[in-house]
Amino acid sequence: MPIDDFIISVYCCVEKFFHQVLGGHRLRERGFAPKFTDAEVMTIEIVGEFLGFDNDKKIWEYFKRHWHCWFPTLPCRTTFVRQAANLWQMKQRIQRTFAISLGALDDSLHIIDGFPIPTCHFARARRGRLFKGEAGYGRCASKNEVYYGFKGHMVITGSGLISSLMITPAHVEEHAPVEELLKGMHGLVIGDKGFISSSLKNRLKKVNIELETPLKKNMKDVRSPEFVVKIKSVRRLIETVIGQLNDRFHYNVVWARDFWHLLSRLARKALAHTVGIFLNRQLGRPPIKFDGLLTA
Numbered sequence: 270m271p272i273d274d275f276i277i278s279v280y281c282c283v284e285k286f287f288h289q290v291l292g293g294h295r296l297r298e299r300g301f302a303p304k305f306t307d308a309e310v311m312t313i314e315i316v317g318e319f320l321g322f323d324n325d326k327k328i329w330e331y332f333k334r335h336w337h338c339w340f341p342t343l344p345c346r347t348t349f350v351r352q353a354a355n356l357w358q359m360k361q362r363i364q365r366t367f368a369i370s371l372g373a374l375d376d377s378l379h380i381i382d383g384f385p386i387p388t389c390h391f392a393r394a395r396r397g398r399l400f401k402g403e404a405g406y407g408r409c410a411s412k413n414e415v416y417y418g419f420k421g422h423m424v425i426t427g428s429g430l431i432s433s434l435m436i437t438p439a440h441v442e443e444h445a446p447v448e449e450l451l452k453g454m455h456g457l458v459i460g461d462k463g464f465i466s467s468s469l470k471n472r473l474k475k476v477n478i479e480l481e482t483p484l485k486k487n488m489k490d491v492r493s494p495e496f497v498v499k500i501k502s503v504r505r506l507i508e509t510v511i512g513q514l515n516d517r518f519h520y521n522v523v524w525a526r527d528f529w530h531l532l533s534r535l536a537r538k539a540l541a542h543t544v545g546i547f548l549n550r551q552l553g554r555p556p557i558k559f560d561g562l563l564t565a
Contacts, residue, residue: 270562275319275548275563276316276339278548279312279315279548280309280312282548283308283312284308286367287311290359290362303344303352304342305343305349311359313336314541315541315544318538319517319563320563323518323522323524325346325349325534326346329343329350330346353537356533364431364543367543368430372430373432373433374454377456378426378459378503379451380427380460380507381507382511383443384421384515385419386418386520386521386523386535387439387523388419388523389417391416391417400531404417405418405419407439418439421435421436422434422435425506428546429509429556430556431510431543433451435450436535442463443460447464455476455477455478456478457481458473458478459481459500460482483497514542518542549562
C-alpha cells in the first residue's frame with residue numbers, strides 16, 4: 270500500500286474508533302479543542318511506528334519535513350509530544366475497542382505470555398533516578414539475566430491479534446494479572462510453564478476458561494503427547510507477536526523518562542499492531558504479515 274493511502278486508511282480507522290470510544294462525550298472538560306486534532310496526532314504516531322521511528326522527535330521531524338501540506342496545523346515538537354502523551358488512555362481504549370470489533374473476545378483460543386521491558390542495565394539501576402517506586406527487578410529468561418524495569422503481560426488470539434495487554438513492575442509474577450487480562454474471554458488459553466498453578470486453573474474453569482501449559486520435567490503429564498506437542502507449537506505464535514513488537518515497533522526500547530510518557534508510547538505501539546492486522550484483513554493478507562503492507 271502506498272504511504273499516502275496508508276496515512277488515509279490509518280486516519281479513517283482512528284477517527285472512527287475515537288468517536289466510538291467517546292460515545293458523544295467531550296474528551297476535555299474545559300477549554301478549546303486543539304487545532305491539531307487528537308485523531309491526527311494518533312495517525313502520525315501509528316504511521317511513524319510503521320516507518321520504524323522509535324521516538325517522538327523522529328516522528329515529528331519526518332511529518333514536519335515531508336507531510337506538512339497534509340498536516341498544516343502540526344504544532345511545535347514540545348506541544349506535539351505533550352498532546353500525544355496526554356492521549357495514553359485513549360490509545361489504550363481505542364486499541365481495546367478495535368480489538369473487540371475484530372473478534373478478540375469471540376475467539377475460543379488465546380495465548381498468554383509475559384516479556385521484559387528493561388529501562389536500564391542491572392549495574393546502573395541503583396544509581397538511576399528514573400521510575401523510582403514504579404519499576405522493579407525481574408529476570409529475563411531468554412537472556413538469563415536480571416534487569417530493572419517493567420514487564421509486559423499480553424494475551425493474543427489464535428490469529429495474533431492483541432486481545433489484552435498490561436504493564437507491571439518487572440518483579441510481578443506472570444500469573445498474577447491473568448484473571449484481569451482474561452476478562453470477557455472464554456475457551457482454551459495456552460501459556461508457558463510460568464503459568465502452572467492448580468488454584469489458578471481451577472478459578473479460570475469457573476469462568477469457562479481452560480488453561481493449558483507444558484509441565485515441568487518432574488511433573489507427571491497424563492495428556493496425550495500429540496496434545497502437548499500441539500500446544501507448544503501453537504504457543505510459538507505469541508513469541509512471533511512479541512518479536513514484532515520488539516523488532517518492528519521497538520517495544521523494548523524505553524525513551525521515556527516518566528511512566529506517563531512510557532504508557533503513551535507503549536499504547537501507540539500496541540495500537541499500531543492492531544491497525545496493521547485490520548488493514549491486512551482488508552487487503553486479504555495474512556493478519557500479522559506486516560512486511561510489504563506499507564510501500565514507499
